[in-house]
Amino acid sequence: SFVDKNKRFSKKDPKRFSKIEWPFIGSIHKITKIPYRAYNDAVMSESGDGKMLSLWLGDRYTIVVSDPVIINNRYKHESSRLITGNYNNLLSSDFHKWKPLRAIVSSAFTKSKIRSMNNKMEDHTAHLIESMKDFQKSKLIFYPEKMFKKYTMNVVLAIIFSKSLEDNNDGIINQIILTFNNMLRMSSQSTIENYVKIMKPLILRKRNTILLQLDKCMSYIRDIYNEHIVDFDPENPRDLFDILIVENPEEVDKTIRVALDLLLAGSDTSASIMIWFGLYMINYPDVQEKIANELKKLNTNKINLMHKPNTPYTMAVLKEVLRIRPITPLGLSRTCYEDTEICGYFIPKRTQILMNIFSVHHNPKYWPNPEEFNPDRFMTEESTTNYHDIWIPFGTGPRNCVASNLAIDEIYIAISNIILNFKLTSSTGSPADDTEVYGTTIHPKPYGIHLEQRNLNNN
């Protein structure tokens, strides 16, 4: 025991908490009533590196990580460096740049501030329902992708800088969508050039095209920035851009890149969940009718976010869609900035860490019959308290999705109004294929919906 506990695992073992580990007890005798302070003192001492400590708690070899840099960094590759102007953004910046930015953006996404943005969401939902009603008159097959993407893009544009796709006179928004698609393709986890060094020149080949497209998007957002500072009132921010300008007045480039981050991360993701929702509605008509009945009881012809607490089944269905098809199944890759050991596994520095959200959501230990679409699993009393660690569609920890509340709200308000107004059935008469197509996010194969307007007179 003495020999085992005092040998080194590698040259890069973390600093030891004690000079000598005793047989059987290790360093337990040195642990005070406030162990975290003892660890902190040791790691911050002159011989410590401020990051990690090792010790034996009895027979358990233990690593204490004290530096969030180790776990909160994103994995970097050449494509993301090019796209983000040397990681000068929120999505991929390093801890020290990321932390203050994240604080600003998180404060902008707090529930109270989002509440003031609810009107924008409700307006765009009303617009979506009207467009679907117009479309329904044509009796054509409804392919949801285009309208749902337009809706989520409009919500994000409104919330970030009070714009909408209707302002799209010069096609710049289409340019942004095209650039985003190219950026996502270029930085995807399955792009070989990002991982095989000798393939790096292939990135340089695509570099000029993408930088040119990116330049156009940046200059569009810079124009909006310039418009914003002319008539902006720091006491009454109109949108997220105003909040960023107040908090970050010196850093124009960074503000513009954060706006780009939010556009990139915020439109396709929510739209994909709405598309999956539509698919499960046509495949599970009983579930759809149960939602419709719950919504009818509200006695309204327009659902808003105040209705959310009274529609637990609708929320359970949304959670089940996010469980069974988490649209970013491997999250956004993180990286380990130091050699480390977690759960007994040695993890070398610079390892890319992929969080397999899909696998967590399909683990039969936590989710009986995980392949079965069953919203009732979120209707039990324990489901409201027990699912924090195992239901992680928005990632986990401090670097999780900054806009999860906003995303849930915008999806809820759209899907509940859709089911209140329409009965959705499969355009082919058979269930739609629910196997997923993987990019950075997962989508279903295109499927058609037959839209039938529901009778709201009995409301």
Ligand code: HEM
């Ligand atoms: C259903 C919709 C959405 C899902 C499932 C989703 C999921 C995720 C996931 C899994 C991550 C990585 C988290 C991690 O590393 O632990 C992430 C990060 C992020 N998401 Fe979302 N997201 C959604 C909607 C949105 C929206 C609407 C926005 C903005 C308007 C947004 C902005 C971001 C940003 C900026 C990050 C990076 C956060 C950081 O690095 O600090 N997301 N999202």
